[in-house]
Amino acid sequence: MSDYLLEVSDLSVHYPGRANWFFQKAEPKKAVDGISFVVPKGKTVGLVGESGSGKTTTGRAIVKLAPLTAGKISYQGQDIGVLSNAAFLPWRKKIQMIFQDPYNSLNPRADILSILSEPLEIHFPQMTRTDREARCAELLRSVQLPAEHLRRHPHEFSGGQRQRIGIARALAVQPELIICDEPVSALDVSVQAEVVNLLQDLQEQLGLTYLFIAHDLAVVEHVSDHILVMSKGKIVEQGTPAEILGNPQQAYTKTLLAAVPRF
Amino acid sequence: MSAEPLLKVQDLSVTFRTGDRATVAAQGVSYELAAGEVLAVVGESGSGKSVSALALTRLLPPEPSCALAGSVKLDGVELLGLPEEKLAKVRGGLIAYIFQEPGTSLNPVYTIGFQIGEAVALHRPDIKDIKAEVIRSLSEVRIQDPERVANQYPHELSGGMQQRAMIAMALACDPKILVADEPTTALDVTIQKEIMDLLARLRRERGMSIVLITHNFGIIANFADKVAVMWKGRIVESGPVEQIMRTQSHPYTKALIACIPRLGQRRRRLTTLSDELKVSR
Numbered sequence: 123m124s125d126y127l128l129e130v131s132d133l134s135v136h137y138p139g140r141a142n143w144f145f146q147k148a149e150p151k152k153a154v155d156g157i158s159f160v161v162p163k164g165k166t167v168g169l170v171g172e173s174g175s176g177k178t179t180t181g182r183a184i185v186k187l188a189p190l191t192a193g194k195i196s197y198q199g200q201d202i203g204v205l206s207n208a209a210f211l212p213w214r215k216k217i218q219m220i221f222q223d224p225y226n227s228l229n230p231r232a233d234i235l236s237i238l239s240e241p242l243e244i245h246f247p248q249m250t251r252t253d254r255e256a257r258c259a260e261l262l263r264s265v266q267l268p269a270e271h272l273r274r275h276p277h278e279f280s281g282g283q284r285q286r287i288g289i290a291r292a293l294a295v296q297p298e299l300i301i302c303d304e305p306v307s308a309l310d311v312s313v314q315a316e317v318v319n320l321l322q323d324l325q326e327q328l329g330l331t332y333l334f335i336a337h338d339l340a341v342v343e344h345v346s347d348h349i350l351v352m353s354k355g356k357i358v359e360q361g362t363p364a365e366i367l368g369n370p371q372q373a374y375t376k377t378l379l380a381a382v383p384r385f
Numbered sequence: 386m387s388a389e390p391l392l393k394v395q396d397l398s399v400t401f402r403t404g405d406r407a408t409v410a411a412q413g414v415s416y417e418l419a420a421g422e423v424l425a426v427v428g429e430s431g432s433g434k435s436v437s438a439l440a441l442t443r444l445l446p447p448e449p450s451c452a453l454a455g456s457v458k459l460d461g462v463e464l465l466g467l468p469e470e471k472l473a474k475v476r477g478g479l480i481a482y483i484f485q486e487p488g489t490s491l492n493p494v495y496t497i498g499f500q501i502g503e504a505v506a507l508h509r510p511d512i513k514d515i516k517a518e519v520i521r522s523l524s525e526v527r528i529q530d531p532e533r534v535a536n537q538y539p540h541e542l543s544g545g546m547q548q549r550a551m552i553a554m555a556l557a558c559d560p561k562i563l564v565a566d567e568p569t570t571a572l573d574v575t576i577q578k579e580i581m582d583l584l585a586r587l588r589r590e591r592g593m594s595i596v597l598i599t600h601n602f603g604i605i606a607n608f609a610d611k612v613a614v615m616w617k618g619r620i621v622e623s624g625p626v627e628q629i630m631r632t633q634s635h636p637y638t639k640a641l642i643a644c645i646p647r648l649g650q651r652r653r654r655l656t657t658l659s660d661e662l663k664v665s666r
Contacts, residue, residue, distance in 0.1 A: 172573050173544070281430070310429050310600040315644035315655035322654070337573045344646040344655065367649055381578040382648050385606035385630055 127299055127331050128161040128184070133193035135179050153179040155355035156193070161299065166325065166332040168346030168363075170339055170378065176355040177335045181301040184333070185217050186210055197299075215245045218292035222304035224284035228276040234262070234287060235272040241294045261290040265320060282313035286320065293324070299331045307336060318345060340382045343367060351375050389461055390417040391594055392441075392562060397455035399433070399440050411437040411618045414455070416611075418562065421592040425605040425626070427641060428615035429658075434598050437615070438564050442476045459561075478508040481555035485567035487547035491539040497523075498535030501554045508558035522557040523550070526583060545576035549583070556587065563587075566598045581608060602642045606630055614638045636661050 134156050139148030154176040161167045171177045182188040184195055186207060195203040202213050221227040228237055238258040242249055249257070259269035265286040276284055285305060292300055302321065306314040322345065324330060336342050342349055343363045351359040351366065351374065359372045370376050397414040400407050411433035418424050428434040436445070441464065445451045457464040459479060464472070476482075484490045492500055501519045505512055512518050516535075523531035526549040539547055548568060555563055565584065569577035581604060588595055597609060605612065605626060613623040614637065622635040633639040640661030 172575050311603070312429050312600070312641060312644050312658045315646075315657045316659075318646070319654050319657060337575075339574070340646040340648050343648060344651060363651065377575060379648065381574040383578075383601075383603035383606060384648065385603060 125162055126160040127163040127198060128333070129194075129196045130160070130180075130184070131158045131194045131196075132156050133158070133180065133183060133195065134191040135176075135183050135188050136191040152355045153188075154183065157352070157355075157357045158193075159350055159357060159360065161331060161333055162347075163298075163331055164325075164329055165347040166334050166345050168342035168349040169333060169335045169352060170337065170342045170349060171352035172337060172378075174354075175352045177337075177352045178303055180352070181219070181303050181333060181335050184301060185214065185219055187219075215295045216297055217299045217301065218295065218297040219301045219303065220285075220288050220292050220305045223308055224281050224288055225276075225308075227288055228284055230276050233273055233275050234258075237276075237287065238262070238272075238291055238294055241291060245295045257294070261294055262287075264293065264324070265290045280313075281309050282317060285309060285313075285317050289317075289320065289324070293328070296328075297330070299333065301333045301335070303335045304337070305334075306341060307338065314341070321345070338382070339366075339378050351378065391420045391422075391460060392418040393456075393458040394437075394441070395456040395458075397437060397440060397453070397457060399436050399445065400452045400454075401446075402450055402452065409618055411440065411615075414615075414620055416613055416620070416623065418594050418596065420561070420594055421588065422611065423588060423595045423597060423609045425597045425599060425609035425612045426615060427599055427602060427605065427612060429600055429641075432615040433618035434615045435566055438482075438566060438596055438598055441564070442480050443472055444476065444482070474508070477504060477555070477558045477560065479560055480562045480564060481558055481560035482564045482566065483548070483551045483555050483568050485570050487544060487551045487571070488539065490551055491547060493539055496536055496538055497542070497550045501535070501550070501557050504554050505557045518557060522553040525556060525587075526550075526553045528553070543576075544572050545579060548572065548576075548580055552580075552583065552587070556591075560593070562594045562596065564596045564598070567600070568597070569604065570600070577604065584608070600641075601645065602630075603645050614641065 133154055135154040136150040136152050139150050169177045169180065179188050183190055190203050194201055197213060202210060235258055238261055239254050242254050242257060258272055262269050262271060267283060267286055306317050309317060318341065325332060334342060334345050346363055349360060349363055349366045350357050353374045359375050366375060370379060395415050397411060398409065399411040400409050414437045416424060426434045439445050440453055441457050453465055464475060498519050501522060502515045505515050505518050519535055520531045523534055528534050528549055542550065569580050572580065584595060585608060587593060597605065599605060609626045612626050612629045613620045614635065616637045622638045629638065633642065640658040643656035643661060644658065646655055
């Protein structure tokens, strides 16, 4: 087995184009167009690009939330791209996702206990109710929220607190890899700093691996060991943060760098 | 500064009442804005920065659920307590607003051109050829192919284009002051830069004053002339932007600047507000 937790080769996700009036097939939309990268265990790989560059689709394809057109996704040597949804279930436990919008990714009618319990019921069916409650309380504490909040509903929390709940839900099943899709871009800068610190602390404590997707190079530089720059479905440049910052090769990377405010 | 600033806000306070509970959203807010000047109001969500800007033209619930006090003078005319029909002229006509989410500020069932034309017809009745004015304002915000965009609906445009259309709409009424409430928060960094560059150019070309409301100190450094930092409904610090970026007297301001990740300065941890504020308490 290699040192890489995740290996993606020649990954493509194409969506069919809309047929025109004469029923002629239009060109497919190439959301992701033949990309390859690796994610080493315990590290953070940053994936940066503008909206529409295909970065979110890449993250979603890994957890089967987007259909694979071509390419191979292997997790610890096992090809997971070819698995059926049912056969993929054990890997859903290992690969979790955190979403951008903390307002839309939590069910508004469920309390925090049921939000955190749901993944446990699916992946740990043998767990008793009391064990589950205890685990949920522990999860809340691990994201620095008081365990008393279990009976509250999502609307009672601020954006930053909701994102913490999203992180707790991802942690519930003890994953190895977390795909963070723009986890801080909807948050105030002050709250952003807290959530970024929390993600880094958890990585240290639990030995997590992150694929960190964002459009802000300053944040990506801060958290990543390796950075992938994506544009129009392709990876146009990759390297360590120092390489990308110190010596960007592509015009697109330079544009992204220029867009970050400096002061 | 001249004797009479364009906008003079004194001791403005906003109180919301629900039942017998009163919440003070902003208190004792005072600032001045000269023609062509850019003021940045910086603070976190809940600091009262949006509410105090909305209060300028009373874009807030009516009395008694929301009470305003203090004074807002535009060109020497007191705006607080102005009757509704006169305020309607000020809104959009003299003080125009653009908001954070262009997608929700635009009406989804009308074309971009119709919505801009509506604002023009309302605030500038002297203009005969409304269509030409709409096209002109769309090209002023550097929208390629303004004729086509004028006939499109909001959902057909990207976020950056929607925000440009919002700015075009605000400008079509030729306001003296543009209040930009988190205009780039919902946008990508590259689009964010384009919108900020656009606002800077419009201010230069039109001599328009801008009140920029934001939570991010990063975007104001090269843009604003003055800064007011709001915390818990009050202005805790204000002054010229260079001075505040260099030395901050209030720990909250310090924290807001320290928590922004910067390119090329990798740190082990990002500073958070509680790190900074704990020290001073």
